[in-house]
Amino acid sequence: MTTSTMIPGARCITDDNNHYFRSVTLYDNKVVEYTFNKVWLQKTFPETIVAKLRENFPDVKQLRMLNVGSGNGEIDCTMLKHIRAKFESIDNHVVEPSGDMLSEYKSRVNNFTTCNQLAEVSCTWNHQGLDEYMTSGSRSMDSQPKFACLVDDLDRYNNAFETYERQAVSPGFKGWINQGLPDVAAELKKTFPSDEVRMLSVGGGTGRLDSKIVRQFLPHFSKITNTVIDPSKEAISTYQTMVADSNNQLSEITYDWNTMTLDEFKANQESNPARKFHFISAVHSLYYPDDPQMAVSYLYDLLEDGGKLLIVMQDEDSGIERIVRKFDLFDDATNQVDAFAAVRNQLKQLHIDYEKHLLPASYDVTPCYQDTEEGGLLLDFISHAANFKQTVSNQIQHDLLEYMRSEECSKVKGEQVLLDALEVALIVTK
Structure with missing residues (x-):
């Protein structure tokens, strides 16, 4: 039987979003063979998932997406590019608790948009965890309330x-x-x-x-x-x-x-x-x-x-x-x-x-x-x-x-x- 040991004074890394961001970035830089990104995301995702979405929604021009725990957007942006090839536009809702990761995600989207790879992709940014999003920050993706700024x-x-x-x-x-x-x-x-x-x-x-x-x-x-x-x-x-x-x-x-x-x-x-x-x-x-x-x-x-x-x-x-x-x-x-x-x-x-x-x-x-x-x-x-x-x-x-x-x-x-x-x-x- 396996038992777990609690370390006195230890904190979960997800309690410090900025430290988590730095750790994940370092980890990703050290990974030599990232199979998910190199194989599934580049081949399986467009040939199966995206193709099925297009088949299921033949008349939809704008696809609505909700991405939870999106990190710095590296994976999301790859998915967005594949989906954008099949749909005229994308309404992308992002939920991410780390401000640093969300900021890098925004920069990545801006760079891709500048070179037209993510043209017609609009993003709604939600700087929060999923629980927060569900209880207070979430709003219908069909109708966002608008107020005078x-x-x-x-x-x-x-x-x-x-x-x-x-x-x-x-x-x-x-x-x-x-x-x-x-x-x-x-x-x-x-x-x-x-x-x-x-x-x-x-x-x-x-x-x-x-x-x-x-x-x-x-x-x-x-x-x-x-x-x-x-x-x-x-x-x-x-x-x-x-x-x-x-x-x-x-x-x-x-x-x-x-x-x-x-x-x-x-x-x-x-x-x-x-x-x-x-x-x-x-x-x-x-x-x-x-x-x-x-x-x-x-x-x-x-x-x-x-x-x-x-x-x-x-x-x-x-x-x-x-x-x-x-x-x-x-x-x-x-x-x-x-x-x-x-x-x-x-x-x-x-x-x-x-x-x-x-x-x-x-x-x-x-x-x-x-x-x-x-x-x-x-x-x-x-x-x-x-x-x-x-x-x-x-x-x-x-x-x-x-x-x-x-x-x-x-x-x-x-x-x-x-x-x-x-x-x-x-x-x-x-």
């Missing part, structure tokens, strides 16, 4: 963001600006001893945070040019009013205002190459480009040699990120789900080193449980659904609120719910 209503987005920021309990990045960023500015001065520094702010918004970032460079540089990119006219106008204050140090800085997205800025610069920058900041703004990975590469290219790129995002283990993953109302339309993993993987693929700073932050989201305008705006920002309370079903609202106050996402102190919003700052030096 908050970023499509910039005025409401700004109101929601400002409301969210007012609820900060612990500082996170806002505190690190005064504690860690001065050292970054001092290092930059050593690299560029002249009095001039050129800065680029991606998603500068109302300037409330960006102005604090810029101020850290004033002791070191007498001539600062700050190029600000933000799609909101209202936010840019508020920032300009702040700068116009004669009693404000910001009036000493030269500003270049660009009311547009980063993708639009990049498109405008293609015919007129942009100047290089000594310092670039992207604070909670890399969720929104069409391709966050390509955005990272573009920003890195805009750096002067020796320049620094600051990226601030929600850590993938933060409470707010867990909520976004569990209740992805937009099928990842804003790239908010797994954006950090995508950015990190792109830096890894480009062999770019970076410093990583974890910045604990928490927000009082108690108003979400009250029937107030403030609570509505907070829920809008957390879910990224405009008018969340008015448009999302009562069941989803109930499930989200219950999950948000769980120990996976928040700390509850009496009636107060403090949402974990752990941030991560990456500093890249070119």
Whole structure:
């Protein structure tokens, strides 16, 4: 009789998705004869499975697929190519708990799509395990609920963001600006001893945070040019009013205002190459480009040699990120789900080193449980659904609120719910 022995303190490797991803990748690289991939997937699958699908669904133009535990997409993409040869298009739903694997899967699909091998394949990404998908994240593949995305209503987005920021309990990045960023500015001065520094702010918004970032460079540089990119006219106008204050140090800085997205800025610069920058900041703004990975590469290219790129995002283990993953109302339309993993993987693929700073932050989201305008705006920002309370079903609202106050996402102190919003700052030096 065979008995099993429990090792005290041992953890299952699947409890750490990122470690599991690295282990599987190493294992696959060591396998010399991968019979499944070389024989069954390349020969048996197309000649039997795909042929039978075509026979069973002779009139179907778009095939719907659900792939569970898809990993980095290597096997899935091979299957997709075979199926695509027999069907006009594919609606591919992916369920995978590892953010790193899902990010690599997305990159693989993008590469195949670019060379037309996976043209007409649409993917719905579900960053979760099968149990999670079945109990909360799964939606009918025939009908996905659609809501108005908050970023499509910039005025409401700004109101929601400002409301969210007012609820900060612990500082996170806002505190690190005064504690860690001065050292970054001092290092930059050593690299560029002249009095001039050129800065680029991606998603500068109302300037409330960006102005604090810029101020850290004033002791070191007498001539600062700050190029600000933000799609909101209202936010840019508020920032300009702040700068116009004669009693404000910001009036000493030269500003270049660009009311547009980063993708639009990049498109405008293609015919007129942009100047290089000594310092670039992207604070909670890399969720929104069409391709966050390509955005990272573009920003890195805009750096002067020796320049620094600051990226601030929600850590993938933060409470707010867990909520976004569990209740992805937009099928990842804003790239908010797994954006950090995508950015990190792109830096890894480009062999770019970076410093990583974890910045604990928490927000009082108690108003979400009250029937107030403030609570509505907070829920809008957390879910990224405009008018969340008015448009999302009562069941989803109930499930989200219950999950948000769980120990996976928040700390509850009496009636107060403090949402974990752990941030991560990456500093890249070119």
